[in-house]
Structures are given as C-alpha cells and as structure tokens.
Amino acid sequence: MNGGPAVMETSSLCAEDLGKRYRKTWALRECTFDVPSGRVAALVGPNGAGKTTLLDLMAGVLEPDTGSGRVGPAPTGAATPSARVAYLAQDRPLYSTFTAADMLDFGRRFNRRWDQARAFDWLDTFDVPLRRRCDRLSGGQRTQVALALALGASPDLLLLDEPLANLDPIVRVEVARRLLDLVAEQGTTIVLSTHVVAELPGRVDYLVVLVEGRLVLAGDIDDLLAAHAYLEGPRSNDAPGPWVTVRASHSERRSRFLVEHSGDGPPPLTHPTWQATPVGLEDLIMDYLQAANDRPADLAGVDHRG
Amino acid sequence: MLEIKLDRGSPTPPYLQVVNQVRDALRMGWLVPGDRLPSVREVVASSGINPNTVSKAYRELGLLGLIESRQGAGSYVTATLGHADPHAMVKFRVQLEGWVARARAAGLDLEDLKVLAAAVLNESGSARSSVAG
Amino acid sequence: MSAARHRQSTGASGHPRLRDVGWLVWRQHRLLIVTAAVVTLVLCVLQLLVERQLHGLNCPDSDQCAVANGDLFTRAKWLLEAVVATPALVAAFVGAPLVAREIEQGTHIVAWGQDISPRRWLLSKLAVLGAVMAAFAAVLWACARRLAEALTATAPSTVDFSRFSRLPFETLAPLVVSYCVAALALGVAVGAVVRRTLPAVAIAAALFVGSWFAIGQFVRPHYLPAARSLAPVSAAGVDSVEPNPLYLVNNSWADANGHVASYPDGCNQVQDQVAWAACLNSHGVSHRVSIYQPGRREAEFELIEAGLYGLLAAAGTALAVAATRNRVRRRP
Numbered sequence: 001m002n003g004g005p006a007v008m009e010t011s012s013l014c015a016e017d018l019g020k021r022y023r024k025t026w027a028l029r030e031c032t033f034d035v036p037s038g039r040v041a042a043l044v045g046p047n048g049a050g051k052t053t054l055l056d057l058m059a060g061v062l063e064p065d066t067g068s069g070r071v072g073p074a075p076t077g078a079a080t081p082s083a084r085v086a087y088l089a090q091d092r093p094l095y096s097t098f099t100a101a102d103m104l105d106f107g108r109r110f111n112r113r114w115d116q117a118r119a120f121d122w123l124d125t126f127d128v129p130l131r132r133r134c135d136r137l138s139g140g141q142r143t144q145v146a147l148a149l150a151l152g153a154s155p156d157l158l159l160l161d162e163p164l165a166n167l168d169p170i171v172r173v174e175v176a177r178r179l180l181d182l183v184a185e186q187g188t189t190i191v192l193s194t195h196v197v198a199e200l201p202g203r204v205d206y207l208v209v210l211v212e213g214r215l216v217l218a219g220d221i222d223d224l225l226a227a228h229a230y231l232e233g234p235r236s237n238d239a240p241g242p243w244v245t246v247r248a249s250h251s252e253r254r255s256r257f258l259v260e261h262s263g264d265g266p267p268p269l270t271h272p273t274w275q276a277t278p279v280g281l282e283d284l285i286m287d288y289l290q291a292a293n294d295r296p297a298d299l300a301g302v303d304h305r306g
Numbered sequence: 307m308l309e310i311k312l313d314r315g316s317p318t319p320p321y322l323q324v325v326n327q328v329r330d331a332l333r334m335g336w337l338v339p340g341d342r343l344p345s346v347r348e349v350v351a352s353s354g355i356n357p358n359t360v361s362k363a364y365r366e367l368g369l370l371g372l373i374e375s376r377q378g379a380g381s382y383v384t385a386t387l388g389h390a391d392p393h394a395m396v397k398f399r400v401q402l403e404g405w406v407a408r409a410r411a412a413g414l415d416l417e418d419l420k421v422l423a424a425a426v427l428n429e430s431g432s433a434r435s436s437v438a439g
Numbered sequence: 440m441s442a443a444r445h446r447q448s449t450g451a452s453g454h455p456r457l458r459d460v461g462w463l464v465w466r467q468h469r470l471l472i473v474t475a476a477v478v479t480l481v482l483c484v485l486q487l488l489v490e491r492q493l494h495g496l497n498c499p500d501s502d503q504c505a506v507a508n509g510d511l512f513t514r515a516k517w518l519l520e521a522v523v524a525t526p527a528l529v530a531a532f533v534g535a536p537l538v539a540r541e542i543e544q545g546t547h548i549v550a551w552g553q554d555i556s557p558r559r560w561l562l563s564k565l566a567v568l569g570a571v572m573a574a575f576a577a578v579l580w581a582c583a584r585r586l587a588e589a590l591t592a593t594a595p596s597t598v599d600f601s602r603f604s605r606l607p608f609e610t611l612a613p614l615v616v617s618y619c620v621a622a623l624a625l626g627v628a629v630g631a632v633v634r635r636t637l638p639a640v641a642i643a644a645a646l647f648v649g650s651w652f653a654i655g656q657f658v659r660p661h662y663l664p665a666a667r668s669l670a671p672v673s674a675a676g677v678d679s680v681e682p683n684p685l686y687l688v689n690n691s692w693a694d695a696n697g698h699v700a701s702y703p704d705g706c707n708q709v710q711d712q713v714a715w716a717a718c719l720n721s722h723g724v725s726h727r728v729s730i731y732q733p734g735r736r737e738a739e740f741e742l743i744e745a746g747l748y749g750l751l752a753a754a755g756t757a758l759a760v761a762a763t764r765n766r767v768r769r770r771p
Contacts, residue, residue, distance in 0.1 A: 022769065038358065039358060040356050040358070059548070059552075060765055060766055061547075061548055061765075061766060061767065062766060062767060062768075062769075063766040063767065063768050077765050077766050084554075085552075086552065087548060087552055089545065089548050091545055093544065093545040093546045093547075093548050093549050094546070094549065095467060095546055095549070096544075097467075098466065098467075102466060103549075105462075106463065106466075106549075106553075107553060109455075109456075109459035109462065109463070110455060110459065110463075110553040110554060110555045111553050111554045112554045113554075149549070153553065153554075173354060176354055177350065177351060177354045180350045180354060180355070180356060180357060181347060181350050181351060181357075183356070183357050183358070184346050184347045184350050184357035185347065198314070199314075201312075201314040201315070201320065202312040202314050202320040202323075202353075202354070202355050202356060202359065203354065203355070203356050204356060205356050205358045205359055221319075222319050222321060222362070225317075225319050226319075275425075275429070277317060277428065277429075278317040278318065278319075279317055280315065280316060280317035280318075282314075282315070283317070
C-alpha cells in the first residue's frame with residue numbers, strides 16, 4: 001500500500017462500546033470505531049470530551065468499565081501484545097532526575113527492539129540538550145524527549161495525546177512531517193488527539209470526534225467528506241431533500257444546511273435549485289461540534305465506521 | 307521535479323488536490339511521459355501530506371491511465387493530457403472580454419464579477435470532481 | 440527497517456538483565472541508597488565509639504556504677520533501639536514509594552510502557568533493593584552486635600539488658616537483616632495497594648511497627664511450647680528454677696496438687712521469710728509455678744523469628760505483585 005513493511009493488520013486499533021465511569025459521571029460512553037493499520041487518525045473534541053480517557057484506555061493504562069479495545073488481534077493492555085504500542089501521555093511523564101540521555105538509556109535497556117539512531121536523531125534535530133535533567137527542560141523539550149523515547153521503541157502503534165501542544169509553530173510543522181514520514185517508511189499507525197482543528201486537513205486520514213464522552217462522528221475522512229455537502233438556498237426550515245441534516249444555520253434571507261447523504265436518495269451535489277458545495281474537513285468537524293453543542297441531548301450522531 | 311502543494315482550507319479532498327495538480331502539470335506540459343513523479347516519501351517530506359493520501363492519489367492517477375507505479379522503482383508518467391486547442395483559447399477569451407464589458411456596463415463592479423466567476427467555476431469544478439472522485 | 444539499527448537488549452522472553460535493573464535502581468534511587476549508606480555509617484561509628492567507652496569502664500556489678508555511668512548505658516541502649524528502628528524507615532521510605540510514587544507521578548506509563556511487564560519490573564527492583572538494604576542491615580548489625588555484647592559484658596544487672604528483654608534478643612542476632620527485608624516487602628505492598636505516596640509512607644511505617652511490636656510482645660514468647668516448672672515454697676524462699684530463662688511467660692502460685700491458687704494478699708505484710716512461707720502454706724499455697732522459655736532455646740528462637748519474618752517478606756512480595764497491574768482503575 002505505501003511501501004512500508006508488512007506490519008499491517010497487527011497495528012489496527014479497534015474499540016467496541018468502550019466506556020469509563022468515574023463515580024456517577026461517564027467520562028466516555030459507547031465508543032465504537034475501527035482504525036485500520038497504517039492510518040493517521042485524529043481524535044478531536046473540546047477539552048473534557050474524553051480524548052485523554054480514550055487514549056488511556058487504548059494504551060492499556062486504564063481499565064474500561066464497559067466494552068473493550070483491541071490492538072490488532074490482542075486486547076488493549078495485553079500481557080503479550082502483538083503490536084508494539086508507544087504512548088505519549090498528556091503530562092509527558094519522565095523521571096525528573098533523569099537526563100534526556102538517561103531516558104533513552106532506559107529505553108535501550110528495557111526494550112527488545114530499540115532504534116538508538118532514530119531516538120538520538122530526533123533529539124539532535126530539535127536541539128534538545130542531552131545532559132540536562134528532565135525537570136529542567138521546557139514543556140516543548142519534554143515533549144520531544146517523550147517522543148524520542150516512544151519512537152526509539154520502534155512502535156507499530158503510536159498513541160499521541162496532543163503531541164503538538166507546547167511546540168513552536170515551525171517545530172510543529174517539522175514534527176508533523178517526520179511523524180508522517182514514519183508512517184510512510186514503517187507503516188506505523190498513529191492516533192493523535194487535538195483540539196486544534198486547523199492543522200488536520202491533509203495530514204490525517206481517519207477521524208474520531210468526541211463530545212462529552214460520546215462519539216459524534218467516526219470514519220475514513222475521504223468517505224466522510226464524500227458523504228456530506230453544504231446546501232445553500234433561500235430561507236427555509238428544512239433541507240430540500242431526504243437527507244439527514246447535521247446542522248442548519250440561517251440568516252434573514254438565506255439558509256445553509258450541512259447534510260449527510262450516504263445512500264438516501266440522489267446526492268445533493270446535483271440539486272437543481274439549491275447551491276450544493278463540498279465540505280472541507282475543518283468545516284465538517286466544526287459543524288458537528290457546534291451541532292452537538294446546540295443539541296446536547298441528541299448526541300447519538302452519525303456512525304460511519306471507516 | 308514536480309512540487310505538490312496542499313491547500314488545507316480548500317473543500318477539495320487532499321487526494322483529489324494531488325490528482326488535480328498532477329493532471330494540471332500534465333496539461334501544462336511540465337510533465338511528459340517518462341518523467342518520474344516524486345516518491346510518496348518525497349511528497350510527504352516536501353508538503354507534509356499524509357502518505358496514504360498520496361498513495362491514494364497515485365493509485366487514482368494509475369486508474370486514469372496517466373501514470374504507472376512500479377513497486378520499489380517509483381511512479382512514472384505514461385500519458386499526456388491534450389493541450390487545449392489554441393484557437394479555442396482565443397475564441398473563448400474574446401467571448402469572455404465581451405461578457406466582462408457587458409456586465410460592467412450593467413453596473414457590476416470588479417468584485418461582483420470575481421464573485422460570480424468564482425461561484426460558477428466552483429460549481430463546475432465540484433461537478434467534475436464528484437464525477438472523477 | 441535495518442536490523443543494524445536495533446539491538447537485542449533483553450532476552451527473547453523479556454527477562455531484564457541484572458546489570459540493567461542495577462543501573463535503573465541506582466539511577467532512580469541513588470539518593471535513597473546514599474542516605475541509607477550514610478545512616479548505616481553514622482550509626483556504626485557511634486556504636487563503635489560507645490562500645491570502646493564501655494570496654495574502658497571498670498564497673499563492678501553495683502548500683503553506684505550503674506548510676507554513675509547512667510548516661511553511657513542509656514546512650515548505648517538508644518543506639519541499639521535506633522538500629523531496631525531502621526527497618527521501619529525502610530518500609531516507609533524505601534518500600535512504600537516504590538510503586539506508589541510511580542503511579543502518583545504518572546511515570547508508571549513510562550516504566551511499564553517498555554517491554555518489561557509491571558510484575559517483572561517489580562520483582563527485579565525488589566530483588567536488587569532487597570539485596571542492597573540487606574547488605575546495609577548486615578553491616579549495621581555487625582556494629583550493633585559488638586555494642587550489645589559489650590553491654591552484656593560490662594553493664595551491671597540493674598541496667599536491664601538481660602535476656603528477659605527485647606533489645607538484646609533483637610540485636611545480638613542478625614534479626615535486623617530479616618526485619619529490613621520484610622519491611623521492604625511490606626512497604627512495597629502497602630504502596631502498591633494505596634497508590635498515593637504520603638498515605639502509603641504513613642501506613643507502611645505504622646503497619647510495620649505495629650506488626651513488629653505485636654510479634655515481639657505476643658507471638659515471640661510462644662514460638663515453642665513453654666516449659667513449666669514447680670518450685671516449692673520453703674523457708675529459704677522460692678528456688679529459682681532456671682538461672683537464665685529466655686522469657687518469663689507467666690508466674691503464678693499453686694497448691695500441693697499443682698492447681699492454680701491465688702496469692703493470699705494477707706501474707707504481704709509478713710516480713711520474715713519463714714513466717715511468710717508459713718503464711719502461704721496455711722492458705723494452701725505451696726508452690727510457685729513458672730512458665731518460661733529456657734535460655735538454651737535462644738538460638739532456636741532467633742531462627743524461628745527470622746523464618747517468620749522471611750514468611751512475611753514472601754507474603755508482602757506476593758501481595759505487592761498481585762496489586763501491581765498494568766491497568767489502573769483511576770488515574771491520580
């Protein structure tokens with residue numbers, strides 16, 4: 001598929017009705033999706049939506065209350081995993097008295113497969129001092145050390161919690177580029193969470209949108225975009241067709257509907273009187289988030305399993 | 307070598323943008339049969355596009371018969387896209403000049419003309435891409 | 440993927456190498472280890488100093504001598520108490536934070552996110568730390584033993600350092616080593632269950648001290664079935680049955696048939712030995728019953744106690760391993 005070695009189905013990521021509760025509140029509920037191997041998936045949602053909880057569950061750090069997750073054929077957090085999973089947790093846990101070199105030494109000693117060159121190249125590229133204690137590194141540098149540790153372990157699956165946060169604008173672009181190159185070279189599967197949507201288009205090819213612990217949208221991005229359209233026309237209460245309206249916005253004289261049209265009647269892009277335009281990724285996400293905001297009780301959302 | 311640029315804000319899906327850029331390059335004569343397209347990794351490195359997207363675009367181009375991908379050896383252009391007939395170009399340019407003149411006489415200003423042109427081109431472009439995609 | 444970039448660093452089965460675990464323990468806990476070394480050194484030096492002072496005494500077995508050198512004897516005993524207290528420190532400051540701190544700081548994601556399972560990680564760290572702490576304890580004991588023997592040799596009998604008491608029992612034999620190992624295991628178990636450092640430290644210390652006290656007070660006298668002796672009450676007094684019993688479990692009074700009889704309080708007034716004996720006899724009390732552990736059992740008792748603490752160490756380790764899982768229910 002993309003020239004990477006046959007890591008393939010061992011690093012797909014699958015969640016089935018995953019849920020996590022803290023006392024009376026559900027941090028995550030009925031979460032089901034399926035990311036194929038070698039994909040770059042974005043986990044999107046506002047703060048507190050459950051993104052970190054979901055990543056913790058997939059990394060095998062947290063125990064689910066309902067449902068299950070799988071990495072390839074094995075359950076998440078399995079004692080003998082089929083795929084090597086590396087996790088960049090939100091607080092970038094590192095041993096505070098260790099230097100960056102020590103952290104990599106730790107990785108080298110306790111991993112069966114260890115790519116020393118890649119780990120040190122990473123730190124070298126981003127000018128991270130090797131002999132400074134981790135508690136004296138900046139937030140961005142800690143991220144880079146944690147990333148180097150993750151990448152050194154030659155993971156089949158990379159789970160990244162807001163990997164670009166704390167990074168300078170130029171560094172963000174370079175990190176994204178290098179992670180994508182890793183996918184191209186090794187066929188690694190990447191799942192990254194973010195609440196900055198603008199950086200996603202063109203970089204990620206799978207989408208999971210969470211709002212208040214519930215899945216609002218999930219699937220292959222090209223399929224999702226092909227299944228949606230904007231319909232713009234004169235002010236009216238409903239969309240002019242049999243399609244599911246995701247969100248409507250009205251002005252005094254015009255209305256715009258985001259519709260989802262997989263299989264229900266003719267596609268709106270050939271509609272006679274209304275103007276139909278394709279939807280970009282950023283707009284799609286924002287409208288779904290906005291719609292969930294407007295109708296909190298109605299968060300079942302649309303299910304597209306990619 | 308062809309430089310692929312991604313417009314992240316465009317509603318056109320990224321893989322289609324890649325397809326279209328290659329097709330435009332073919333149409334403009336910047337790529338001729340036998341030229342090597344940048345490898346997936348090269349495109350990722352220069353434009354930061356997802357490699358699966360690039361692979362998908364190359365597959366699409368292969369299906370359109372425009373390129374051929376050999377495992378391990380890269381992707382090569384195998385066809386040309388006809389250049390537009392120069393006579394047709396002149397004819398339509400004259401027609402366009404007339405339209406612009408009539409529209410301005412009717413009171414539309416430069417901005418109005420740009421909006422109209424963009425809307426029509428957009429519609430016609432997406433009609434085409436929904437067929438090609 | 441070029442194989443040249445990768446290195447086989449653990450065995451195919453994921454067993455960590457001793458040198459790697461040793462590196463990790465030193466790198467992560469060197470402050471702790473150095474502190475333990477310093478404490479050991481300081482206590483040892485102090486004990487050896489006091490030991491030399493004790494040997495310099497020329498003390499007949501008299502109250503005068505005891506009082507005149509009271510400070511010295513007290514210092515010696517406090518130093519020995521300090522040695523016996525060190526295992527509690529091990530439980531609290533070495534054991535309890537081992538797992539609790541990892542989880543509390545979130546570094547368990549790093550520690551257990553590599554190719555080593557949490558259980559292997561725990562067992563190997565425990566083994567290395569246990570060996571280190573045991574080594575320090577052994578050194579500490581070597582110094583304590585010298586001090587304890589000096590005390591035994593030079594202190595008058597009014598300075599209570601006879602085999603009746605707990606302190607000589609606990610310092611003359613290397614029990615401190617088994618205490619430390621058990622304390623470590625217990626502390627780690629508490630930390631693994633509680634998962635928050637501060638409470639774990641407090642609980643581990645309390646639990647270890649409580650167990651040690653309970654064992655010393657209530658279990659130790661009964662390691663082996665006690666011997667029972669009947670000594671007749673006579674005008675000459677009560678024969679002491681065993682010159683140097685290890686423990687006096689119980690003293691009571693009995694009649695001629697050996698049945699327990701209560702001590703007649705009225706006989707307290709009687710000063711004269713002969714009259715006192717007659718008084719007792721008139722109330723039917725003719726013998727003194729002693730339930731005790733003979734002194735010659737000392738070595739056996741030390742062994743049994745070491746074994747008991749060894750069992751505690753094993754139990755603590757098992758609990759710690761059971762409580763250390765990859766997945767937590769709740770992130771701190």
